[in-house]
Amino acid sequence: MDVMKRLLLMPLFAFIALTVCDNLNISPDVPECIVSETKKFKRQAPCNSGNSVAEYTFQGKKVYTFSQGGDYISDAGSELVDSDCNNIGYLGGLIGIQEVNGVNFSANAVFTRTIWEN
Numbered sequence: 171m172d173v174m175k176r177l178l179l180m181p182l183f184a185f186i187a188l189t190v191c192d193n194l195n196i197s198p199d200v201p202e203c204i205v206s207e208t209k210k211f212k213r214q215a216p217c218n219s220g221n222s223v224a225e226y227t228f229q230g231k232k233v234y235t236f237s238q239g240g241d242y243i244s245d246a247g248s249e250l251v252d253s254d255c256n257n258i259g260y261l262g263g264l265i266g267i268q269e270v271n272g273v274n275f276s277a278n279a280v281f282t283r284t285i286w287e288n
Contacts (some may be wrong), residue, residue, distance in 0.1 A: 200285055203255035204234050208286050211236050215288070222287035226279040227233075229271065233258065234285065250275070 194212070196205050208223050215221045221238020225232060230263040247262035252268055259270035268274050 201253045223285040225282040225285055230280040
């Protein structure tokens with residue numbers, strides 16, 4: 171009987187594991203283009219890669235970083251976009267870029283929240 175129970179429970183555990191990785195749980199007040207780009211970004215990397223999307227206030231505007239997890243790519247960086255999904259810069263990477271529009275992002279951006287992470 172134990173073998174039968176295990177055979178019945180294995181698909182359930184597999185489903186739960188896959189569902190957890192696919193879950194976005196993005197707040198409804200996040201701009202639709204950011205939600206859409208987050209879905210695309212999520213599909214580009216394996217589960218638990220360390221990828222994330224974060225919201226900051228920078229130069230008086232909401233901006234979003236799409237960060238590649240360091241475990242997935244050794245010279246990981248972050249694409250920086252505004253709330254309309256216009257690219258406004260790239261941070262980090264192999265040469266460690268920190269400036270956007272001539273301003274140091276790390277020193278002047280205020281972290282608001284994490285939108286999504288795996």
